[in-house]
Amino acid sequence: MQPKLQSTGEAPILTRAMAVHAWAYCPRLFYLEEVEEIRVADERVFEGRELHQRLEDEEVDDLHTFTLESESWGLKGKLDACRHRDGHWIVVEHKKGRSCKGIKTVDAWPSDRLQGAAYAVLLEEHIEQEVTEVRIRYHADHKSVCVQVDEGMKEELRQALQSMDLLRASGQRPAVTAQANRCIHCSLAPVCLPEEERKEEDEDWEPLRLFPQHHERITLHVVGHGTHLARSSEQLVVRPLEGPEEAFPVEQIEQVVIHGYAQASTQAIQLCMARDIGIHWMGSGGRYFGGSAVGSGGVQRRIRQFEALRDSAFRLNRARELVQAKLRMQLGFLLRATRKKDRHALKIDPLLLEIRLSLATLSSCRTSEEIRGNEGLAGRAYFGCLDCLLLSDLSEALRFNGRNRRPPRDPVNALLSFGYQLLYRDMVAAILSVGLEPSFGLLHTPRSAAYPLALDLMELFRVPLVDMPVVASLNRRQWDPTKHFRKIGPAVFLTEEGREQAINVLEARKAETWRHPLLGYSLSYHRLMELEVRLLEKTWMGHPGLFARWSLR
Numbered sequence: 281m282q283p284k285l286q287s288t289g290e291a292p293i294l295t296r297a298m299a300v301h302a303w304a305y306c307p308r309l310f311y312l313e314e315v316e317e318i319r320v321a322d323e324r325v326f327e328g329r330e331l332h333q334r335l336e337d338e339e340v341d342d343l344h345t346f347t348l349e350s351e352s353w354g355l356k357g358k359l360d361a362c363r364h365r366d367g368h369w370i371v372v373e374h375k376k377g378r379s380c381k382g383i384k385t386v387d388a389w390p391s392d393r394l395q396g397a398a399y400a401v402l403l404e405e406h407i408e409q410e411v412t413e414v415r416i417r418y419h420a421d422h423k424s425v426c427v428q429v430d431e432g433m434k435e436e437l438r439q440a441l442q443s444m445d446l447l448r449a450s451g452q453r454p455a456v457t458a459q460a461n462r463c464i465h466c467s468l469a470p471v472c473l474p475e476e477e478r479k480e481e482d483e484d485w486e487p488l489r490l491f492p493q494h495h496e497r498i499t500l501h502v503v504g505h506g507t508h509l510a511r512s513s514e515q516l517v518v519r520p521l522e523g524p525e526e527a528f529p530v531e532q533i534e535q536v537v538i539h540g541y542a543q544a545s546t547q548a549i550q551l552c553m554a555r556d557i558g559i560h561w562m563g564s565g566g567r568y569f570g571g572s573a574v575g576s577g578g579v580q581r582r583i584r585q586f587e588a589l590r591d592s593a594f595r596l597n598r599a600r601e602l603v604q605a606k607l608r609m610q611l612g613f614l615l616r617a618t619r620k621k622d623r624h625a626l627k628i629d630p631l632l633l634e635i636r637l638s639l640a641t642l643s644s645c646r647t648s649e650e651i652r653g654n655e656g657l658a659g660r661a662y663f664g665c666l667d668c669l670l671l672s673d674l675s676e677a678l679r680f681n682g683r684n685r686r687p688p689r690d691p692v693n694a695l696l697s698f699g700y701q702l703l704y705r706d707m708v709a710a711i712l713s714v715g716l717e718p719s720f721g722l723l724h725t726p727r728s729a730a731y732p733l734a735l736d737l738m739e740l741f742r743v744p745l746v747d748m749p750v751v752a753s754l755n756r757r758q759w760d761p762t763k764h765f766r767k768i769g770p771a772v773f774l775t776e777e778g779r780e781q782a783i784n785v786l787e788a789r790k791a792e793t794w795r796h797p798l799l800g801y802s803l804s805y806h807r808l809m810e811l812e813v814r815l816l817e818k819t820w821m822g823h824p825g826l827f828a829r830w831s832l833r
């Protein structure tokens with residue numbers, strides 16, 4: 281009998297057969313994918329899709345890739361294939377990996393067996409004929425394993441489905457698996473951060489780096505008056521008014537930033553939206569106007585965030601950790617940059633003392649106003665020292681005489697303001713990509729159009745990602761006061777050339793790798809931004825010990 285193929289339509293909640301596999305592999309994986317709706321398509325996932333496409337093209341089986349549903353089982357699934365042999369239908373499941381090898385035996389992995397059983401009961405119900413066999417083909421070692429689907433197997437599946445329903449209803453993310461080696465092959469490891477949780481629970485644990493070191497895709501900045509961003513097939517093309525155009529395959533791009541009066545076509549914007557590429561607009565003065573919200577928007581994660589941040593004591597502790605980290609970094613940078621200088625002659629000893637005192641006072645602050653007060657005092661002292669870090673023979677126009685903003689009134693402040701706006705944009709993007717709500721913050725209150733959480737978290741990165749590269753580039757004499765800056769009334773802004781150079785300096789810094797002192801693995805600063813957002817989320821998931829714990833060495 282030919283099975284009648286059934287298309288997926290409106291239906292009660294049915295568990296995907298793939299989710300059965302995920303649950304058997306690790307209940308937390310099931311929860312992250314099915315409840316929190318986090319799916320990561322990594323290399324392994326793409327390889328799996330390719331394999332299935334190839335097999336479909338080869339047509340070695342009798343039926344290919346069709347979807348079945350069963351309300352009685354509460355299941356749905358897309359079968360790879362099935363074969364008709366000796367009057368019986370056999371489910372065929374293709375896996376790109378290896379089989380489970382015993383000393384002299386070859387077997388299917390338990391998660392593959394259960395998934396295969398799910399397909400068998402779906403097919404059985406559909407054709408109204410017993411399906412007792414699943415063949416699992418492991419392509420990496422060219423082994424095939426036959427799995428018998430008997431009553432015992434069906435009962436196992438029934439119980440597993442009940443456990444999944446309970447887990448779904450619990451609203452509780454399960455603990456990381458005790459079988460740490462499973463995490464190495466798990467596509468959700470960069471989101472789940474199992475090694476980081478293990479490290480937090482056991483300080484002797486030596487975490488493996490499952491979190492990617494770099495961003496595989498780039499941020500495309502479109503700069504220049506009249507520069508046009510267009511679409512050409514599956515590419516984004518940057519067309520300046522003068523000079524050659526440049527094309528970028530869409531899969532290489534993570535975000536697009538349109539600066540000043542550069543333009544983007546509707547087709548280019550649509551392509552970005554369709555591919556989950558964030559697109560952002562910044563004014564010619566460097567102000568961040570806004571952008572598209574890309575990323576997983578799991579409502580459950582935002583509810584958890586909202587509930588955690590409604591607790592003022594919890595919020596105060598996180599805000600304290602954040603500001604402590606910022607002040608440690610300011611102090612660390614000043615000490616490192618003046619290591620070979622006579623601090624007494626520079627007259628910065630009292631300012632360094634001011635930062636130390638603010639840092640020490642933070643632990644006794646009882647309100648967010650007190651924390652902000654200390655942060656402000658330390659900030660004034662920090663910026664009071666900054667000019668001492670610049671070469672003594674630098675042009676007078678490039679000296680730093682204190683922080684000013686809105687508008688910046690000298691080139692160094694113009695550079696800092698531009699850098700902080702880029703950093704803010706990056707922080708918004710990181711928060712959205714993790715699936716948190718940038719409007720619920722720790723310390724900053726929603727007084728302006730800016731997102732409080734992005735303003736909070738960028739405090740961790742102002743020194744390493746803006747102040748340090750700006751000071752270093754000034755000392756490398758990369759800036760020309762007339763070529764790179766323009767004055768409009770009291771305000772000083774970067775010229776187009778200046779903006780391009782600033783983007784290069786700051787993006788290069790973001791791509792630099794750095795060894796996390798607690799986790800022991802290296803990653804780029806760009807990745808570190810995302811990691812800190814994820815570690816912040818862990819603070820309200822029972823793992824508060826790793827957020828904002830790093831500092832400059």
Ligand code: SF4
Nearest residue numbers: 306309457463466472
């Ligand atoms: S990384 Fe490990 S603990 Fe996390 S979902 Fe995957 S297998 Fe489970």
